[in-house]
Amino acid sequence: MEFEGSHTIIAEALPSLLLQQEQVSLSLGYKTDLNSQAVLYELHEDDFADKHHVLLHFDKITGKGSPPIVEVYLNPEAKEFPSSEYHAGTLALYGLEESSTPSAHHDGKGMEQTLDITNLLQSFHRTGDRTLTIILVPETTGKPENPIIIGEVRLTLINRT
Numbered sequence: 001m002e003f004e005g006s007h008t009i010i011a012e013a014l015p016s017l018l019l020q021q022e023q024v025s026l027s028l029g030y031k032t033d034l035n036s037q038a039v040l041y042e043l044h045e046d047d048f049a050d051k052h053h054v055l056l057h058f059d060k061i062t063g064k065g066s067p068p069i070v071e072v073y074l075n076p077e078a079k080e081f082p083s084s085e086y087h088a089g090t091l092a093l094y095g096l097e098e099s100s101t102p103s104a105h106h107d108g109k110g111m112e113q114t115l116d117i118t119n120l121l122q123s124f125h126r127t128g129d130r131t132l133t134i135i136l137v138p139e140t141t142g143k144p145e146n147p148i149i150i151g152e153v154r155l156t157l158i159n160r161t
Contacts, residue, residue, distance in 0.1 A: 010036040010054075011132060012154035019070065020147035023137045028155060030130055039157050043125050053158040054118045056088060056134070060151025062100035062110035067093040067148050068140035074120055075133045082137060086124075089115035091136075093148065110151065117155075 011028040018024075030036060042048055056072070070091040073082055091113045102108030121132075132155065138148075 006159045008035060008039070008157045008159070010039055010155050010157050012152070014152050015150065017136075017150040017153070018147050019136055019138060019150065023135055026134045026136070026153060027131045028134060028153060030132070030155075036157075040125070040129070043122050048122060049118050051160055052118065053116055053160065054121050055156045055158060056115045056117045057112065057152070057154045057156060058091060058114075058150050059112045059154070060110045061091075061093065061096065061113065061148065062108075062151070063093070063096045063146055063148040064100065065097060065146040067096045067146070068138040069093070070148070071137045071139060072115060073135040073137065074117060075124055082135075086120070088117050088120055088134075096148070110149075 009031070011030045013026060013028050015026055017026060030040060039052070042052075056074075070093065071082065072088040072091060073086045074088050075086060093111065093113075096111060099106050099111040100108060134153065136150075
């Protein structure tokens, strides 16, 4: 997913998150600089999505074997979880082992996945929120055969104007 415009990281974590259980939760703290805070304040403006994209990046995803599809949810507060109202997207990790293994075609640092969460974040973000909770749910029965490691997660703002 490529977007043109200036890129600003407004939240990030280097979790080395191990995904091998039913679901994993990660809290991403928003940066406190004035630019990031101004963006979060603007989320409530009607024309925000016309001027910006907010992207959730998962980088340095590594693993072996046949990984499950991973469903991504944001701030799930619904009584019945998972709820489609909080669904941010799906991480399809086909080719994960190949991208995790150094070769002539890959550096072995894994793959990356990006989700556009602009509209979803706008729908529930409240002024004053300091973190964004991300829930990762592997679509598998029991534990995946091999763990999946996510090395970096970040939230990026793309200014389209």
